[in-house]
Amino acid sequence: MTDSKRPGKRERLAGAAAKVLHEQGVERTTLADIARAADVPVGNVYYYFKTKDQLIQAAIDEHGRELDTLIAGLDRLETPQERLKGLVRGWMSRPEMTARYGCPTGTLASELDKRDDGLDKAIAAVMRRVLDWVETQFAAMGREDARELAVALFAAYQGVSLLTNTFREPELMTAEGRRLERWIDSLA
Amino acid sequence: MTDSKRPGKRERLAGAAAKVLHEQGVERTTLADIARAADVPVGNVYYYFKTKDQLIQAAIDEHGRELDTLIAGLDRLETPQERLKGLVRGWMSRPEMTARYGCPTGTLASELDKRDDGLDKAIAAVMRRVLDWVETQFAAMGREDARELAVALFAAYQGVSLLTNTFREPELMTAEGRRLERWIDSLA
């Protein structure tokens, strides 16, 4: 039996990493920041994660799990249109957070691309799972251009996240969400 | 009369900053990197720019000038549709560069948002000039929803830049460029 009150330190560190790396960015986040957010002493971090890279990897896994959960829920819906609109609603469900910090996976992908460790591949793999799922939905709608549409939909979300963040205007995201739902309905 | 062979050191530093900050990212670029790219001794940088922030500002101005030049050229075209398609072609004209390093202004906006200096406002102002111009074109086409369409078009570009970069697939960008041109034609 472990402590019944809250998750173990490893889990707390992984969760804090996902949150703080999103809010502050990878480069400006120190191990001390993550340790403080997880309520774990700084020096103790290295017992659970040997390097900062391993903490970033844990954050990527965390985001991947969240997206997998979202998509697993959507798979219970009847039609591909409903599933895609559900994804759009899930993506656009936190406009205030996006205005403040951007898309968790998108900002991470952008930052990790500039590093020479291999972590850009890890975040790309997470995003590719989403892209493939979207393509499957468009294919189920009988679209020959399913891949291209999947890229367009994912790009619309990523792009509006960046603009919403840059201009600090949550309304941009909600308006684009409505537009994309109409667009999906129009494709059938 | 100044040296006739190449631009002065200040201009060389500003140009090198725009290039290197795009390629390596703001946080991972050192003043030594920029100095080397500009062929200026490290210590001498401070004669022209007192802080790293001032060099970043110079890079933002550089990108702003490039976008203004592009748009000034487009304003000579006859119809708003032609002008918008011209912008799309301009945006999508370097897919290989985008696959390697992302959109120069988009990646900068994403990174500067995480800093506490005021530079995120400066890059946002540059991007707002472009967004406003796009809105003007849609308005000239008689669209009531010009702002929303402008956000959608700009977001489509920013989003596909991020995906093109993340997946290292220049083809994503060229395909989306064609799709957006067809979309503009369909709106008239």
Place this chain on the structure above:
DNA sequence: GTCTATATTGCGATAGAC
């Protein structure tokens, strides 16, 4: 397993010779 103290490195910025 937990935590403190510290070694090490790399960068932004400065002092000052020329």
Place this chain on the structure above:
DNA sequence: GTCTATCGCAATATAGAC
């Protein structure tokens, strides 16, 4: 105006006491 040498600091990572 130009450039070298170096200071001061912050952050990752480690050593080792408890």
